[in-house]
Amino acid sequence: MDFLNTVQFEGKREFIFVSGEKQIYPVGQIIFSILDTDWEPLIADANKTSARIMDLKGSFEIGKRMESPSESPYYLAAAFNNRFDSAFTSAPVLFYLFSSQMPFFFVRKYQGDSASKVFASFIKEYPVFDDTLRSFGSLKDESLSFLSVQYVISAAKALKRIHQFKSDIEYIIKETLDTDGPNSNMPIEKRYASLPPELRKKYERSDAAVSVKCVLDSDRPSMGYYSEDICALAFLEFEYMYINSLAVRKCDNCGRYFLPFSSLSRYCGRVAYDKNQKSCKDFAAMDKYSDKLSRNAAKKLYRQRANAYQMRCSRAPSAFPRSEYELWKENAKKLIEAFENGDITEEQFDKAIQIPGK
Ligand SMILES: [Zn+2]
Numbered sequence: 144m145d146f147l148n149t150v151q152f153e154g155k156r157e158f159i160f161v162s163g164e165k166q167i168y169p170v171g172q173i174i175f176s177i178l179d180t181d182w183e184p185l186i187a188d189a190n191k192t193s194a195r196i197m198d199l200k201g202s203f204e205i206g207k208r209m210e211s212p213s214e215s216p217y218y219l220a221a222a223f224n225n226r227f228d229s230a231f232t233s234a235p236v237l238f239y240l241f242s243s244q245m246p247f248f249f250v251r252k253y254q255g256d257s258a259s260k261v262f263a264s265f266i267k268e269y270p271v272f273d274d275t276l277r278s279f280g281s282l283k284d285e286s287l288s289f290l291s292v293q294y295v296i297s298a299a300k301a302l303k304r305i306h307q308f309k310s311d312i313e314y315i316i317k318e319t320l321d322t323d324g325p326n327s328n329m330p331i332e333k334r335y336a337s338l339p340p341e342l343r344k345k346y347e348r349s350d351a352a353v354s355v356k357c358v359l360d361s362d363r364p365s366m367g368y369y370s371e372d373i374c375a376l377a378f379l380e381f382e383y384m385y386i387n388s389l390a391v392r393k394c395d396n397c398g399r400y401f402l403p404f405s406s407l408s409r410y411c412g413r414v415a416y417d418k419n420q421k422s423c424k425d426f427a428a429m430d431k432y433s434d435k436l437s438r439n440a441a442k443k444l445y446r447q448r449a450n451a452y453q454m455r456c457s458r459a460p461s462a463f464p465r466s467e468y469e470l471w472k473e474n475a476k477k478l479i480e481a482f483e484n485g486d487i488t489e490e491q492f493d494k495a496i497q498i499p500g501k
C-alpha cells in the first residue's frame with residue numbers, strides 16, 4: 144500500500160508505480176495531461192450533483208432509500224464518482240494518481256466512522272448495490288448522506304484547484320520551458336526568477352505535500368515521490384524539468400505542449416482517439432508524404448497533357464489552334480495553384496485539365 148502511486152524520474156522518462164506495476168511515460172506526463180483536460184464540465188457536474196444531493200433531506204433506512212436510487216444521496220455520489228473516473232480514460236496518469244484514488248483518500252479521513260465503510264462499498268459496487276444493501280440495508284442513512292455530499296464537495300474543490308493550477312502551470316511553462324516562448328532568448332536558469340513572485344510562492348511550498356519514498360526497482364533501490372496532491376506532484380515534475388533544462392514545445396499539429404525527443408521534433412505523440420488511432424507524429428509524416436506525392440503527381444499529369452496537346456497542335460493545327468493551347472496552359476497553371484492550396488481535389492484537377500477534344 145505504501146508504494147502505491149509513486150512517481151520517479153530518470154532522464155527524460157518518468158515512472159509511475161500503480162499497485163506495484165511500473166508505467167513509463169515521457170517526463171511531464173502529469174502536467175501535459177492536466178493541460179489536455181477540460182476541467183470545467185467536471186466542475187459543473189460536481190456542483191450540480193452536490194446541490195442535488197443537498198435537496199434530498201431526511202433520515203431513512205438505507206434499504207428504504209435505495210428503493211428509488213435516483214433519490215439516494217449515496218447512489219448519486221457513486222454515479223458521480225463513476226463519471227469522474229471515466230473522464231480520464233484517455234489520461235491514465237490522472238486516473239491512477241487522481242480520480243481512482245479520490246474515494247480512498249477521502250474515506251481515510253473518516254476512518255473511525257462506520258458510514259465511511261458503507262460509502263466505500265457503494266462506490267466499489269456501483270452501478271449495482273445488492274451486496275452493500277444486504278449488509279447495511281437496515282442502517283439509518285443520516286451520516287452516510289452527509290458523507291456523500293462531503294465527498295462530492297471535496298471533489299469539486301480538488302477540481303477547482305487543478306483548474307486553477309492548469310492556467311498557472313501553462314503560464315509558468317510558457318515563460319520558462321517553452322522553446323518558442325517569450326523568454327527563449329534568456330538562459331533557462333534565469334527564466335524562473337522572472338516569474339511574478341506571488342505565482343512562485345503559490346507552488347514552491349507544495350513539496351511539503353510530497354514525501355520521498357524508496358522504491359525497489361529490479362533490486363536497485365531508487366527514490367520516488369508520493370503525494371495525495373496531484374498538483375504537488377505536477378509541480379515536482381515541473382521542477383525536475385526545469386532543473387534538468389528539459390524544454391518543451393507546442394506540437395505543430397495539435398498545438399499542445401510536449402517534450403520533444405530532439406530539437407528537430409515538431410510533433411507530439413498524442414493519439415487521436417478515432418478509428419485510425421494515429422498520433423500527431425504519424426499524421427504529420429503521412430501528410431507530408433501524400434502532399435508531396437500528389438503535388439508531384441499533379442505536375443506530372445499536367446506535363447503529360449501539355450506534351451500531348453502540343454503534339455496535336457503541330458499535327459492538326461486547324462483542329463487544335465495554338466492560341467487555344469496557350470489559353471489552356473494558362474488555365475492549367477491556375478488550376479495547379481488551386482490544387483496546391485487545397486481549393487480543388489485531385490479528381491477535379493484531373494477533369495479540369497482535360498485536353499479540349501475533338
Ligand atoms: Zn500533437
